[in-house]
Amino acid sequence: MVFEYRYEQAGRYAARAAVRLVESLIDRGYYPAKELEVDLDDLRELKAEASLGVTTEAILEAAIARNIPWVELPARRVVQLGTGIYQTRIQAAQTNNTGILGIEMAGDKEATITLLRAANIPVPRGEVIYHRDDLRQAIDAIGGYPIVLKPLDGNHGRGITLNITNLYDAEDAYRGAERASKSGAVMVERFYQGRDFRVLVVNGKVVAVAERTPAHVVGDGQSTIAELVEETNADPRRGNGHENVLTRITIDAHSKQLLEQQGYTLGSIPAKGEVCYLKATANLSTGGIAIDRTDDIHPENIWLAQRAAKIIGLDIAGIDITSPAIDRPLREVDGVIVEVNAAPGLRMHLEPSEGKPRNVAAPIVEMLYPPGRPTRVPIVAITGTNGKTTTTRLIAHLFRQTGQTVGYTTTDGTYIGDFLAEAGDNTGPQSAQLILQDPTVEVAVLETARGGILRSGLAFNQCDVGVVLNLSEDHLGLGDINTLEDMAKVKGVVAEATSPTGYVVLNADDPLVYGMANRVKAKVAYFSMNPWNPIIWEHVRDGGLAAIYEEGTLSILTGLEVIRVEQAANIPMTLNGMAPFMIANALAAALAAYVQGVHVEDISTALRTFEASVDQTPGRMNLIPVNDFHVLLDYAHNPASYEAMGSFVRNWTAGERIGVIGAPGDRRDQDFRKLGQLAAQFFDRVILKEDDDTRGRNRGDVADLIRAGIRQENPEFHYETILNEVEAIETALVKASAGSLVVVLPESVNRALSLIQQPRMAVAKV
Incomplete structure (x- = not known):
């Protein structure tokens, strides 16, 4: 069963309560009414605890109507609207534009009255x-x-x-x-005789007026005041605090004193139609009611209220007026402005007890985001089986050519500009939120992995560019994802979340990837290593956009126009064109940048200056010279990435090809055997090792399964087993001869690098 909830704790509680209810019906044939009421009370309490309040939630609804993203920040119930450099913040009806001086002035009633009196505004x-x-x-x-x-x-x-x-x-x-x-x-x-009015001013304009009446009951000639209060509180619109449109009336010492002044007690039975006041002030938070008077206010009073908000210095202000009538100038009826309030509550205007509701949240959002102002930074989301991290880093490098601050997430960490903000495998929505909440970020480039999507979904409701690189057998059998078709549905979430005005960049050489085009609302751009791919040419004949690799050159096709971007031999990450899968990654990255307006000249410059080095892409096809041989450090860990890496290894002819290989333990048995078969095809010999974290398998099981694959492919193939990764790498480095290529597929990239780069290896060889 799948169900939707607004507040996570309440949703989980409801699920558990539902199970209890059904089990009770099965076991006992009934569910006690008292238990159900406890459940409902608990849910109401959870809602109240989680709720951001009527005012905040009204502003959020107005933001959502404008397709503006939002997120609650982890301090003081502050909410962020928008993303990156385009973010604004609110705390109820207080914004990041609300000046602290205005707040201080409004909080000092003497200063408020003094300033308004000096401006010749009627005040008490x-x-x-x-x-x-x-x-x-x-x-x-x-x-x-x-x-x-x-x-x-x-x-x-x-x-x-x-x-x-x-x-x-x-x-x-x-x-x-x-x-x-x-x-x-x-x-x-x-004390000025008259009625109590609240005038709401937003961005210098009056947007709503409400008349407030203090908490009261009206006699029916039969019920006591206590009974009338109970009946009034039974109104479903009334709740505790600010959770509902109206607040329940509470009887306190002040209420009893006020009743005494009117000649009543709680046990009195007022005559029919007699009004009995229970609070002296008209605040909704103490049980008062509101009547909309927006259409009644006199133009001169509008002018006075707008001046008052400006004089005190508030972008959002609640102006409290006492006057016999709001439809006549205050000067004519001895009316006065008694207070100017910062962060005024909105609920009296949103859902008045009587009169027309006013959408006062919309002007607040309009003030924060006037027409033409962006609300979110561009988001490029990258997914697929292999090449995600390299492509993410390359896209970030491409956007840096524009001079913008780029925030990006990878399996190596979260980066903002040139600095590491958080280390770790950061490819889920929590890490992406760190980027989207940072006020310095101008472009977000987010590696988006399967695990994060399955656990928590996406960090965004839409992205501007969704890139799907490829699909192959990896992580199958986990999380009920058992087939490539299942995995395509998971990875396809990124494509489907791409904005209708954005682009989905799809691999035209992968049927499960290019098939996603049928399920997206965005425009589609394809990339292919095959310049004659029929999907590409049908697409460009229809005016579509694509990128291809032809005759050693990366090119972008716009309709039938060919834009030569750069030769593969000039792109360091392709290892002089010997790594085809790196060329495919470069095609996808170039296309993602192009559809976001990055100039071709900047794309070319970025491709020429991006290297598959330990600095720019640690653990991704890092070719490192060591004495008289080379080490290739790569995080290949599934059959597809083994094959991609093998396409480069096969081209190595200078010396012996030695593999230090293994894989994470949470793959299927057949995946490990396949890795062994592939290793026997392009290495001259291998050393089998295992990760420190066996991910639930017994020590040695992974190596045994890979060994079985090697024997199946070539019973005479030379291998040895050294399960400890450090010992396995050191052994390969010591035994490497001149011209050799040692390929290390590490669990820990940093640990492997320290072993490769330490000088004692040269001494050991001598």
Whole structure:
């Protein structure tokens, strides 16, 4: 069974709960209602823990609608939109463009009021005090009662008391405001009669207006206030905190005090239609409701709100207005702007209790990514059986010719520019995310292996170029991938994830690879070592793009036009044209760069300056001179890569060809026997060794199976078995004669290099 989930922990929990439910039905014939309710409560809790919140998720939905990728970063619930140098970040309705000075100013209510008053914007008369003894004097200074007391640096309505009409209540409210104030400062303001409005300003424009009403219940003449609260909280739109459109009403000491001021207790039965307020402030987080008033706001009030946001310095601002009517200028009705809030919540506008919902997240995304601004760096994803790492490194080298910072992942590590960011076999989505989250990366080149796709999928929802090099028997029998056709479906994920505006680069010499063209939405470009491949010529006759190797030259075909890129003899990685599979890798890489706009001259330069060396492609066809012979270091580990490497070894005629061979233990028995057969075809003699990590096999089993293949191919073939890799390499180096070629297929490239390059080998030979 396959099912989809949004939150991983909740998805896994649901799967386990479903199994428990079915087993209970089978064993007992029923599933206890209490157990089901526990399951549902646990799932709700998991959702609440994993949820990014209404505001953030609304912005993400708007980003997804624009096909903008996103990922949650591992700190402070910050979310990244876009990739590489085109990324932006949000934390709820706060963006990386939100200035810290604006946030600080909005958090200082006295500074906010002072700045707005200086700009001749209607604001409340107020005084800031630090001691309760100054309360009476402050009240007199602002003209007497009614007043509002609130913490100078508070938020979300904490510590605010409205419509205070006497000194006793004022002193009590002062204590609450003082506790909620970080600095101990309390703002004393005139209480302005009117309704509570929130005006949302994004990028200097008013995008929504809501009227907020404090948490309340309406009497029916029969129910107590406590029962009315319970009935109100039963609304499915209400939840805990910010998880739902509305928040459940909670009764606290402040609620009881407010009811007392209205002449009620929780046990009172208010008359039908009577409104009983349970909170003094209209915040949705305390159970308030919102009514959309976007179409009602007066143009002068729009102008004032937009000015206020600019004066305080916020790209996204919630302007709180107290006024008898929002459709009349504030000056005419004694209305005032009471606060300017940074990172305002959006849910009152997204799904108001009454009125038209407003998609206020879209303007935020539009601000971050105005028309024409890129949202993601180009992604080139490379997959296949053999040659992935070399091709990835070559493509990265090609893009570096353009002067861009290239981030790339390989089996050797993750690189950004010229530096290693993380060592290891990094060909899965986690390593790719490191590249896509880096704000310096301008191009991402990602080696994409089978294992990562099967375990975790891809790190991207689409790439700009998908390259599939080849398919051969490797890793079969693992992860329920038993045939080449199965493997083609796995590798084909990269091709299918290529953007419709991008290109899939496919090997026209491999039927399972070129067959992927039928399943992709992207444009297709083929490469082939056969200049007369009928698939190539049919494709270019139809105006398609291709790359071929003909008469010693790598060429790109655009329709019927032939662009000569470079001669193979001038490309170091092809070992003077003696390594055909390296030529194929170069064709694929050149085509991938070409479709992304890299100039042919830059492609040619990159091909001439890229070497199969231990510096640029460690462990990939590294031909190393040692005294009077050569060592070829290569990570061939399956029949196809053995054959590719063998195409070069066969051309070596200067001396004896010695192989130090083995393979990872998680291959099939027939794969090891095939390796033995191939080795007997192009080596003069071999030393059989094994990896330190036998991957679940008994020590010596792999060597025995390869030996069986050698005997099957040539019973007289000369071989010896030295299971320890270090001893096997040292033995081959000591026994190599002048002109010989020693081919080492190592488990550890770095260890093999240190053995090959150490001077004691020369001494040992003497």
